[in-house]
Amino acid sequence: MQDERGGSSSPVGGIDRLVAIMARLRDPVGGCAWDAAQDFASIAPYTIEEAYEVADAIARHDMADLKDELGDLLLQVIFHSRIAEEAGHFALADVATAIIDKMERRHPHIFGDTPDGGHHLWEQIKAEERAGKGASGALDGVAIGLPALLRAEKLQKRAARTGFDWPDGAGPRAKVIEEIAEIDAASAAEREGEIGDLLFSVVNWARHLGVDPEAALRATNAKFEARFAAMEAQAGDGFAGLDLDAKEALWRIAKSLESKA
Template identity: 40%
Template sequence: MNSRKEQLAAFNRLLDIMDDLREKCPWDKKQTLESLRHLTIEETYELADAILDNDLQEIKKELGDVLLHIVFYAKIGSEKNSFDIADVANTISDKLINRHPHIYGDVKVDNEEDVKRNWEKLKLKEGNTSVLEGVPKSLPAVVKASRIQEKVAGVGFDWEQPEQVWEKVQEELEELNEEIKAGNKENTEKEFGDVLFSMINYARFIDVNPENALEKTNKKFINRFQFLEKAAKDAGKDLSEMSLTEMDIYWEKSKTYFK
């Protein structure tokens, strides 16, 4: 691994390159905070994919792309005489020190849960009027539900046992089934949302990340379906003209390769 001196030199090299690009490259000169936003979101999802695939080389590459965006935003901030990369680093450093009084102060903690509770209390002292203020509105719904539940649990609004949460899941499923039978479309949607919310909450109690779990299932389904498509094509068959029984033969074979 590189020494701290080498790490700092590499970061300084990136800052120099960013200065050059901003001055000389027509595309880089044109970019704004707003124009970079959707690209940053895309890069973040690509990093998330690499993490789920546990591809360390790809993670390294995608981290570089994300780091470039951070440096890019800081460069634009410096041009506006608002902030630069040092301000960005110092701001997060100050926050980390303030939020970890058990490391940089005299607060005592016994476990991870104590740290989470202290974190939320400190945020309220810093001026937040709600523990939910820090949940971005544009987060995907599954991730947002997880963050909401984690944050309220941090101030003690939580179930005590996993069994209680599972009972809530069962209760919500029954309510959903009742609305489906009644044919009430609007209430069915509401109850379906309640089922998802309670399942996401249960995932937290059994130490499962629901976003990661669902995405892994998505990837598994894609791999199996693409296997089905290829197998049908190799057999000279048109997937759209095959019966479900025929397709199921290939689907079952796909499970041997993608579990």
């Protein structure tokens, strides 16, 4: 069955076909040698990369690209599920059942008999789930593979729920200044650790200011890229040969043009 654009109107049928394609690619006899050789660890970097590419398409408001990138991310889910099925752990249907059960469990105000407003139980239910998996500490279960800024924020939020937190933004701000002084006084061997402490403190300060540090840094990266490209466009092929003062002048011009856009 097709919709008016010529595509399948059944997402289930499409997923079944994708599952079959992955099974064929993984076939040790007639499949793709590369796909058949992969395991969880070897494709994990691709899974992370695809998630970032989804986020990038969203940031660019490119819906055509978002459709493609979501497909790439879906393929990663099916890839992992196929590897697990071959090893006798679980299949794609089990993955779907697990998330269905989780979403219904975490929304008792929608799917259960909890009165409206039951959404406030979300964190309590998640904590109970972690405890059921044997996680006893408040910081247990924060994924190690998360981007460092995002993981720092999650660790801080978990700690804050136990009461271990500054009462306002003044504390983390002072800590940022303290960490800068410690970097200045650090030996070469100590600098990496002190820089890490500074970044962790900046994330904490951002959290208290209500700023998403990961989103803030992504925005600044994009701004830097745009300004640098404008500098190169102004200077032409001779950009690399310019001295720092000339490049700084181009930077100021690029910045002023940006504010007028």
